[in-house]
Amino acid sequence: MAITVQLFPIWAILFSTIAFVFPTHFVDLKSMIVPLLMVIMLTMGLTLAPKDFARAAQNKKAILIGVLLQFSVMPLLAFLLAKGMSFDTQSLIGMVLVGGVAGGTASNVLCYLAKGDVALSITMTAISTLIGVALTPILTSLLIGALVDIPITSMLLSLLKIVLLPVTLGVLLNMYCNKLITKSLTVLPLLSMCAIVLIIAIVVALNQAKLETIGFIIMLAVMLHNGIGLLLGYFIPKRLGCSEQVCRTIAFEVGMQNSGLSVALAMKFFTPSAAVAGSLFSIWHNVSGSVLASYWQRTKTTLDK
Numbered sequence: 001m002a003i004t005v006q007l008f009p010i011w012a013i014l015f016s017t018i019a020f021v022f023p024t025h026f027v028d029l030k031s032m033i034v035p036l037l038m039v040i041m042l043t044m045g046l047t048l049a050p051k052d053f054a055r056a057a058q059n060k061k062a063i064l065i066g067v068l069l070q071f072s073v074m075p076l077l078a079f080l081l082a083k084g085m086s087f088d089t090q091s092l093i094g095m096v097l098v099g100g101v102a103g104g105t106a107s108n109v110l111c112y113l114a115k116g117d118v119a120l121s122i123t124m125t126a127i128s129t130l131i132g133v134a135l136t137p138i139l140t141s142l143l144i145g146a147l148v149d150i151p152i153t154s155m156l157l158s159l160l161k162i163v164l165l166p167v168t169l170g171v172l173l174n175m176y177c178n179k180l181i182t183k184s185l186t187v188l189p190l191l192s193m194c195a196i197v198l199i200i201a202i203v204v205a206l207n208q209a210k211l212e213t214i215g216f217i218i219m220l221a222v223m224l225h226n227g228i229g230l231l232l233g234y235f236i237p238k239r240l241g242c243s244e245q246v247c248r249t250i251a252f253e254v255g256m257q258n259s260g261l262s263v264a265l266a267m268k269f270f271t272p273s274a275a276v277a278g279s280l281f282s283i284w285h286n287v288s289g290s291v292l293a294s295y296w297q298r299t300k301t302t303l304d305k
Contacts, residue, residue, distance in 0.1 A: 009291040011197045016283065019201035019208070026205035033202055036195045037105055038166045043188040044112050044122070045170020046181050052119035059120055059246065065237050066103075066124045066250045067131060073232055074225070074254065075099035075139045081221045091218060093144055093270050094277035097262040099225065100139040102132035105163055107256035109196055110289040113189060114296035116249040122167060124253045132258075136265075200286045207279040214276055222280045226288055230255030248296055256285050 019026045078099025082092040103125050111121040174181050204211070233254030237247045263278035 009287065009294050011193065012200050012287050012290045015197050015201040016204045016287065019204040020211065023205035023208040026202050029198070029202050030206060033199055034162060036199050037162050040109050040192050040195045041105065041163055042166040042170045043192050044108060044118050045167035046174050046188060047112075047185065048119055048167070048171050049174060050171065053123065056117065056120040056123045059117075061240075062120060062237065062242055062246045062250060063124055063127060065240060065242070066233075066253045067128055069233055069236060069250070069254045070103055070128050071100075071131070071135050071139065074229055074257065075143060077228055078225055079143045081225055085217055085221055087218070087221070088273075090271050090273040091277065094262070094266055094274040095221060095225070096140055096143050097136075097265055097274065098222075098257050098259055098278050098281050100132075100136045100143070101258045101261045101265075102128035102136070103253045104256050104258035104260070104285075106196070106286055106289060107252040108163070109192055110256065110293040111249050111252045112192065113290075114248050114252070114293040115245065116252065116296075117245050120246065121249045121253060122163065124249070126163065128253070129258070196286065196290070200283065203279075203282045203286075207283070210276055210279055211283075214280065218277055219280055219284070222277060222284050223288070226255055226257075226281065226285045229257075230288070230292065244300075251292075252289060256289055257281060259285065 075096060076099070078095040079092075082095040087095065105125060108118065108121045108125055112118045230251050234247050234251035237250045242250070259278045259281040263275045263282070266272075266275035266278060
């Protein structure tokens with residue numbers, strides 16, 4: 001079981017390739033993305049107790065570091081990469097949107113697999129999502145001069161439905177059916193892995209046409225954006241005295257963006273071309289994140305600060 005989960009990145013790449021070659025087998029599964037995310041969040045909730053969230057909320061230092069890096073490093077880095085690579089206007093908008101949105105729920109999943117602080121990760125995602133309602137349009141306006149209206153109500157409902165509701169249910173089940181849940185703990189990482197691999201495959205299939213025509217330069221920018229975000233998200237907290245577990249958590253929170261939201265905003269307020277960066281990021285950050293999570297899963301978290 002453990003070996004299967006450690007092969008997470010290989011499964012992700014394998015199914016991504018299959019979905020790219022045979023997209024019709026996965027496109028019709030689009031409606032499963034949200035339920036699959038909910039299943040993942042439920043499995044994480046089953047491993048948590050109320051005391052975990054109380055402890056996470058007390059870690060104000062980690063939350064502050066994560067939010068500051070999320071809304072400073074990522075949007076500015078996206079803008080500089082796009083400018084430095086001479087992107088056209090729509091591609092520039094797409095990169096800035098990716099950089100300006102909050103952390104995505106994928107960070108919670110990979111944090112879970114990488115032995116990070118899941119309660120802290122979920123807390124940070126919730127806070128950054130709520131703050132992003134105001135900061136995303138402001139950052140977009142400052143960097144590219146175009147104000148983007150954020151669908152506040154739908155964002156909050158999405159956060160409630162996909163993250164808070166299933167996690168709460170999992171915590172309650174863990175509280176009142178602890179003996180039964182304990183017996184299934186070894187299966188939960190495998191269930192999460194299968195769900196996220198399928199999500200990645202669906203995203204690849206849905207963007208197959210774009211992936212065939214998109215230039216290598218945008219893919220390179222997306223890879224650099226994600227990679228630098230993960231590195232800074234890990235090493236800056238490390239330098240500031242955070243524990244190994246917290247550093248892993250912040251790394252995923254900073255490097256993993258809510259790219260689905262950036263795609264939705266690009267399609268609604270700009271053009272399909274502006275959505276390409278977000279689409280590529282949706283695929284790449286899951287692959288890179290799964291590789292990192294697989295590595296960290298095999299290493300200890302109880303290291304010195």
